[in-house]
Amino acid sequence: xxxxxxxxxxxxxxxxxxxxxxxxxxxxxxxxxxxxxxxxxxxxxxxxxxxxxxxxxxxxxxxxxxxxxxxxxxxxxxxxxxxxxxxxxxxxxxxxxxxxxxxxxxxxxxxxxxxxxxxxxxxxxxxxxxxxxxxxxxxxxxxxxxxxxxxxxxxxxxxxxxxxxxxxxxxxxxxxxxxxxxxxxxxxxxxxxxxxxxxxxxxxxxxxxxxxxxxxxxxxxxxxxxxxxxxxxxxxxxxxxxxxxxxxxxxxxxxxxxxxxxxxxxxxxxxxxxxxxxxxxxxxxxxxxxxxxxxxxxxxxxxxxxxxxxxxxxxxxxxxxxxxxxxxxxxxxxxxx
Numbered sequence: 275x276x277x278x279x280x281x282x283x284x285x286x287x288x289x290x291x292x293x294x295x296x297x298x299x300x301x302x303x304x305x306x307x308x309x310x311x312x313x314x315x316x317x318x319x320x321x322x323x324x325x326x327x328x329x330x331x332x333x334x335x336x337x338x339x340x341x342x343x344x345x346x347x348x349x350x351x352x353x354x355x356x357x358x359x360x361x362x363x364x365x366x367x368x369x370x371x372x373x374x375x376x377x378x379x380x381x382x383x384x385x386x387x388x389x390x391x392x393x394x395x396x397x398x399x400x401x402x403x404x405x406x407x408x409x410x411x412x413x414x415x416x417x418x419x420x421x422x423x424x425x426x427x428x429x430x431x432x433x434x435x436x437x438x439x440x441x442x443x444x445x446x447x448x449x450x451x452x453x454x455x456x457x458x459x460x461x462x463x464x465x466x467x468x469x470x471x472x473x474x475x476x477x478x479x480x481x482x483x484x485x486x487x488x489x490x491x492x493x494x495x496x497x498x499x500x501x502x503x504x505x506x507x508x509x510x511x512x513x514x515x516x517x518x519x520x521x522x523x524x525x526x527x528x529x530x531x532x533x534x535x536x537x538x539x540x541x542x543x544x545x546x547x548x549x550x551x552x553x554x555x556x557x558x559x560x561x562x563x564x565x566x567x568x569x570x571x572x573x574x575x576x577x578x579x580x581x582x583x584x585x586x587x588x589x590x591x592x593x594x595x596x597x598x599x600x601x602x603x604x605x606x607x608x609x610x611x
Contacts, residue, residue, distance in 0.1 A: 277336025278315075278329070279307055279408030282441055283449060295325060308413070308449045312337060338368075338410035350594030354606065355413055356409065359382075362401055363606035364429050366411035367599045368421075376423040379411040381439055382430025383606065384449055387462060389498045391484075391526060393560045393598075393605040394429045404437040408442040412450075424452065427460040427480065429604045433467040443475050454478070460524065462495050463506040472509075472516060480522040480553070481506065485532045486540035503544070511547050523552045526602075527568035538576050542583035552580055552587040558600040 286300040308309020310450040340353035353367045362383040369376045426432045432439045462478040492498035527533035557567040573581045580587040
């Protein structure tokens with residue numbers, strides 16, 4: 275049966291018009307779907323019983339709640355969701371940190387991009403998540419009212435699911451009231467979808483880079499051959515309308531591979547002219563790869579080199595590695611409640 279949850283306000287207005295109902299009914303539905311606690315159609319008390327019966331004959335609400343969850347020693351909590359239709363699983367990670375509470379959400383149940391450092395890539399392509407499945411990761415968890423920031427950094431490449439990602443972003447910002455400054459979409463850089471994302475929304479962008487050298491980056495991210503770093507950075511550099519958009523460069527230092535002063539100097543060179551911050555991400559070991567995490571002292575030296583070259587850089591603290599909730603570790607593993 276079709277689901278109401280995940281419809282944008284415009285889509286709800288179209289539905290109401292097709293049914294021949296007053297236009298204000300769309301606003302009522304929007305309130306019930308995105309502002310009320312979990313409800314069924316029968317609970318929508320300010321909509322007439324006759325109309326509720328018509329809706330219930332054609333739709334279900336369709337909001338999901340987690341099938342299971344697991345807590346880390348550091349307070350991070352991972353939630354696993356499962357589609358009742360096809361059994362597809364996907365995960366979200368809730369990360370409290372002082373005055374900030376970040377939710378990392380997924381856009382796919384797997385990923386076809388083959389990044390060698392990522393557990394999700396080992397699952398294969400999987401499928402795109404629906405708008406409702408994306409939103410359920412935010413509205414279906416107990417601490418939804420505590421969330422201050424959302425990052426699309428979970429399972430999947432958001433630009434491979436761009437229509438549903440954009441619809442979810444629209445609902446999160448125009449209906450749920452989250453600021454675009456508090457939402458970040460992470461991507462390896464898929465053209466022309468990247469430009470479409472930038473044109474459609476002012477959310478913040480994180481570019482997964484990991485090497486300033488094309489051939490080396492290709493060994494980590496095979497998509498480099500189709501969507502070269504030089505073309506991605508040219509697009510970002512030429513967009514004058516994005517002067518105030520915050521761009522983060524995600525960079526995982528691997529021991530003996532991309533953590534040398536030569537890499538830092540080249541990174542400074544290719545990022546010249548962009549308003550960026552480099553986020554150095556400790557690698558979380560996963561099976562089936564020869565990669566090793568760079569020594570923390572070497573990462574600090576890399577950070578300092580970037581700073582000397584005029585590129586702001588921070589070292590991210592890994593959260594939730596003991597429950598496989600840290601960056602690159604999400605793989606839809608079932609865990610106990």
